[in-house]
Amino acid sequence: MNTAEPIYGLMAEFDNPTALVHASEAAFAAGYRKMDTYTPYPLEEAAEAIGAHHNRVPLVCLIGALLGMIGGYSLEYWVSVINYPINVGGKPFHAWPAFIPVTFECAVLGASLATVFGMLALNGLPQPYHPVFNVPSFSSSSRDKFFLCIESQDPRFSSGDTRKFLESQHPVQVSEVPY
Amino acid sequence: MATKIDEEIDVLPPKGVRPPILGPGHTLGTVTDRIGGIVLSKHTPIFWLMIVAIAVALFGMLNTAIAYLLGRGVGIWGVNIPVGWGFAIVNFVWWIGIGHAGTLISAILLLFKQGWRTSINRFAEAMTIFAVMQAGLFPLLHTGRPWLAAYWLFPIPLTMGVWPQFRSPLIWDVFAVSTYFTVSFLFWGIGLIPDFATLRDSAKTLVVRRIYGMLAMGWRGSARHWNRYETAYMLLAGLATPLVLSVHSVVSLDFAVAIVPGWHTTFFPPYFVAGAIFSGFAMVLMLAIPFRYLYGMQDFITLRHLQNCAKLMLATGMIVAYSYMFEMFIGWYSNDKFELGLVHNRLHGPYSHFYFVLVFCNIITPQSLWFNKVRSTPWILFLVSTIVQTGMWLERFVIVVLSLNRDFLPSSWGMYWWTKWDMMTLIGTMGFFTLLFFLFIRFMPAISIFEIRTLLPQSKVKE
Numbered sequence: 001m002n003t004a005e006p007i008y009g010l011m012a013e014f015d016n017p018t019a020l021v022h023a024s025e026a027a028f029a030a031g032y033r034k035m036d037t038y039t040p041y042p043l044e045e046a047a048e049a050i051g052a053h054h055n056r057v058p059l060v061c062l063i064g065a066l067l068g069m070i071g072g073y074s075l076e077y078w079v080s081v082i083n084y085p086i087n088v089g090g091k092p093f094h095a096w097p098a099f100i101p102v103t104f105e106c107a108v109l110g111a112s113l114a115t116v117f118g119m120l121a122l123n124g125l126p127q128p129y130h131p132v133f134n135v136p137s138f139s140s141s142s143r144d145k146f147f148l149c150i151e152s153q154d155p156r157f158s159s160g161d162t163r164k165f166l167e168s169q170h171p172v173q174v175s176e177v178p179y
Numbered sequence: 180m181a182t183k184i185d186e187e188i189d190v191l192p193p194k195g196v197r198p199p200i201l202g203p204g205h206t207l208g209t210v211t212d213r214i215g216g217i218v219l220s221k222h223t224p225i226f227w228l229m230i231v232a233i234a235v236a237l238f239g240m241l242n243t244a245i246a247y248l249l250g251r252g253v254g255i256w257g258v259n260i261p262v263g264w265g266f267a268i269v270n271f272v273w274w275i276g277i278g279h280a281g282t283l284i285s286a287i288l289l290l291f292k293q294g295w296r297t298s299i300n301r302f303a304e305a306m307t308i309f310a311v312m313q314a315g316l317f318p319l320l321h322t323g324r325p326w327l328a329a330y331w332l333f334p335i336p337l338t339m340g341v342w343p344q345f346r347s348p349l350i351w352d353v354f355a356v357s358t359y360f361t362v363s364f365l366f367w368g369i370g371l372i373p374d375f376a377t378l379r380d381s382a383k384t385l386v387v388r389r390i391y392g393m394l395a396m397g398w399r400g401s402a403r404h405w406n407r408y409e410t411a412y413m414l415l416a417g418l419a420t421p422l423v424l425s426v427h428s429v430v431s432l433d434f435a436v437a438i439v440p441g442w443h444t445t446f447f448p449p450y451f452v453a454g455a456i457f458s459g460f461a462m463v464l465m466l467a468i469p470f471r472y473l474y475g476m477q478d479f480i481t482l483r484h485l486q487n488c489a490k491l492m493l494a495t496g497m498i499v500a501y502s503y504m505f506e507m508f509i510g511w512y513s514n515d516k517f518e519l520g521l522v523h524n525r526l527h528g529p530y531s532h533f534y535f536v537l538v539f540c541n542i543i544t545p546q547s548l549w550f551n552k553v554r555s556t557p558w559i560l561f562l563v564s565t566i567v568q569t570g571m572w573l574e575r576f577v578i579v580v581l582s583l584n585r586d587f588l589p590s591s592w593g594m595y596w597w598t599k600w601d602m603m604t605l606i607g608t609m610g611f612f613t614l615l616f617f618l619f620i621r622f623m624p625a626i627s628i629f630e631i632r633t634l635l636p637q638s639k640v641k642e
Contacts, residue, residue: 101351119411126396139380144207
């Protein structure tokens with residue numbers, strides 16, 4: 001089926017996770033790469049099927065932790081040793097054991113902020129508009145249905161063949177995703 | 180209300196079989212409708228309005244007490260020399276302790292792959308955040324001038340060039356508590372994103388859909404998103420685990436670093452952490468039992484959850500009991516006359532009735548949890564939790580006041596009694612907490628919908 005308007009992709013709807021994972025594996029085997037699955041809960045098998053194993057969230061977390069740790073300790077050192085050294089009970093200005101709790105808390109804070117905002121940024125959220133929401137039945141993707149969308153950007157994508165391929169995977173229905 | 184479910188679910192299975200984590204017969208759709216229904220329903224239950232009305236009244240009382248405090252100063256409270264730390268610190272430690280179970284459930288039990296945590300983690304996290312908010316009020320108000328406390332507590336560059344003293348545990352506490360609040364809030368917040376998307380997609384009116392749509396930030400359940408999301412969730416759990424242990428440890432150092440009899444001991448951090456989790460689980464039960472009854476959620480929060488919380492309460496209660504014995508032992512073993520004086524003050528001093536009620540609440544009452552019958556009867560469990568909660572408040576009272584009221588010189592001895600403003604602030608924070616919690620139940624999914632879905636057999640991929 002040819003349409004005059006360019007489309008975002010073709011979306012197949014499944015009513016159980018097993019069918020979705022099998023279809024995604026088949027799509028990957030057929031050479032499709034620009035695709036995504038949409039599920040109501042995290043489904044590790046689906047991510048593996050479309051080849052999304054790895055992500056950079058742990059790296060972002062580590063960077064946040066290091067920045068927090070270095071920032072926290074430097075702040076304490078600068079305040080207590082350089083900017084305003086004050087003798088309290090003869091304790092050393094650079095009392096490093098006493099600086100550990102705040103350093104630890106700052107590391108955890110930096111890591112957590114980096115993890116959450118890094119995850120959102122890598123996911124491209126907040127995103128006010130996305131074409132997949134144009135499919136009327138897509139609202140059940142946050143309820144009890146499972147979707148596989150092969151995007152028109154994929155070099156192997158062609159309206160007719162891709163639709164035929166998706167229909168061979170026993171979906172509930174296949175719909176076009178308009179932009 | 181939910182008598183039918185009561186009969187089906189709240190019956191103990193035969194001996195040797197544990198109750199299920201999730202009631203039978205649910206599908207992906209029914210869990211969504213049941214949990215989301217509480218939020219999306221147009222009908223606000225009468226009991227909700229009644230509870231919120233009482234909570235608003237108490238919140239008003241809190242505001243009155245705070246306004247009078249800011250006008251007149253901390254002299255309206257009962258604190259004076261020798262007891263300079265009274266209700267404010269007792270209540271601070273009590274509330275912050277209550278928060279600890281939320282993070283334990285959401286982070287530590289997640290790392291240990293305890294599936295039963297799933298039904299109770301969301302509202303336990305909310306409980307943590309709201310409890311830390313109450314806790315934070317007390318030290319701020321205790322400064323007398325909270326608007327100046329900003330530069331006393333946080334390193335803010337000012338022309339005066341004054342900085343906080345980083346060698347003091349009180350400043351560690353500021354960092355620990357504010358980090359704890361932020362991380363708990365982030366953990367709770369990212370847990371809510373997929374559920375907001377569910378509410379957006381099942382909302383019946385445009386306004387509701389728009390509001391939850393904005394909160395969901397365009398979440399669409401993509402596999403790549405879930406992949407990063409799950410990684411982030413596990414990382415946060417890994418970060419929150421040492422954090423939660425550090426928070427009450429640092430709180431305990433506020434005491435342990437001071438050279439005051441009864442405070443200056445090395446076992447304070449584990450003692451405080453165990454006590455915090457003990458009171459936290461008591462609060463989880465005090466919230467879960469009415470919630471499951473009022474909203475008929477007995478098939479989501481089953482007897483299994485109540486039993487497990489009770490077991491954790493028993494275990495941490497035993498650590499607390501051991502700590503009480505050890506406190507006494509240290510007093511005797513030190514052979515220091517001030518430490519011995521403290522032991523005497525506890526057992527025979529003017530506040531000894533506080534100590535004996537505390538022993539009854541925290542050591543004797545939890546022993547009933549050895550019996551399966553007690554662990555499986557919600558109303559008895561609620562009663563035990565209330566007693567434990569009272570006991571934990573008394574514990575902090577005994578720690579704070581009894582070490583201070585008999586100073587090193589008998590000429591400096593004195594008594595501490597709270598004033599009505601102290602009491603209004605304490606009860607007011609309970610109202611504020613209840614208000615926040617019931618607003619949360621009405622407007623946000625109190626049980627994690629997407630995590631409950633993963634418990635269903637039909638959510639698994641079959642080979």
